[in-house]
Amino acid sequence: MKAIVSHDIDHLTLSEHYFQDLIVPKFFVRSKIELLTGKISLAEFFYRIGDVFKNQWQHIEELHVFNQKHDVPTTYFIGVNKGVGLSYSTAQSAFWIKKMIEMGCDVGAHGIEFETFEKINKEYSLFKDLSQQNTFGTRMHYIRTNDHTFTNMAKAGYLFDSSEMAFKAPFKIDTMWEFPFQIMDSYIIEKPKQWQSKNFFQSCEETKKIIDKAVDLNLPYLGIDFHDRYFSHSHKTWKDWYMWLIEYLAENKVEFVNFKMAVKALESK
Numbered sequence: 001m002k003a004i005v006s007h008d009i010d011h012l013t014l015s016e017h018y019f020q021d022l023i024v025p026k027f028f029v030r031s032k033i034e035l036l037t038g039k040i041s042l043a044e045f046f047y048r049i050g051d052v053f054k055n056q057w058q059h060i061e062e063l064h065v066f067n068q069k070h071d072v073p074t075t076y077f078i079g080v081n082k083g084v085g086l087s088y089s090t091a092q093s094a095f096w097i098k099k100m101i102e103m104g105c106d107v108g109a110h111g112i113e114f115e116t117f118e119k120i121n122k123e124y125s126l127f128k129d130l131s132q133q134n135t136f137g138t139r140m141h142y143i144r145t146n147d148h149t150f151t152n153m154a155k156a157g158y159l160f161d162s163s164e165m166a167f168k169a170p171f172k173i174d175t176m177w178e179f180p181f182q183i184m185d186s187y188i189i190e191k192p193k194q195w196q197s198k199n200f201f202q203s204c205e206e207t208k209k210i211i212d213k214a215v216d217l218n219l220p221y222l223g224i225d226f227h228d229r230y231f232s233h234s235h236k237t238w239k240d241w242y243m244w245l246i247e248y249l250a251e252n253k254v255e256f257v258n259f260k261m262a263v264k265a266l267e268s269k
């Protein structure tokens, strides 16, 4: 089994939210609950307040340095449309797409449009223009899909998608590869609540169970979704959990590839 790690970029700054949505006040309500229930420390809470002054919620570069050090080729999914709490501008997105490509990252679209072919195709074309890439993949923000989303993505021209959460091997939908994934940070650390409900140890134990299940089912690829936003002192459990996960897989001799490398391997079979 090989592992495919990817990162969804849901936020860049805090100020992008100020006149658009209630993400920031809601986040501090959550943080207070986490502090009072002992899930985060006072230091962590103060780091979160510090982020307001730094106006930074993305941790793309720090995460990239860590991944490189551990030989983990990843894919970053970044939005080019606003919606469901994703509120950065196309200009901010264009800046980061260019920067990430220069950093040597694989970059795909974090999709907002899932309902009709016209909207999906328009989003695909916008991402293509901004990134100047001919082949790229996608993951839907909040993994929103309907019965036609996948066939419409394939028709638009996406090389791959990873919006299905399931214990399944990659499969082809027309010309597009679908990579179901099994591990998502928020599902592990927050569920069943809307805020952090597990500590580091509990999160690791939960994750080991998922990995064991993937091994038992003989899955060729283990899909992992970690949001760059949480690679920070402000989210200690999340960051520690991600670093533990990469090291745990490496210790167990699991090789890391990105989606494009996996597509190449699947196509050559």
Ligand SMILES: [Zn+2]
Residues within 6 Å of the ligand: 008, 009, 010, 110, 140, 141, 142
């Ligand atoms: Zn997202």
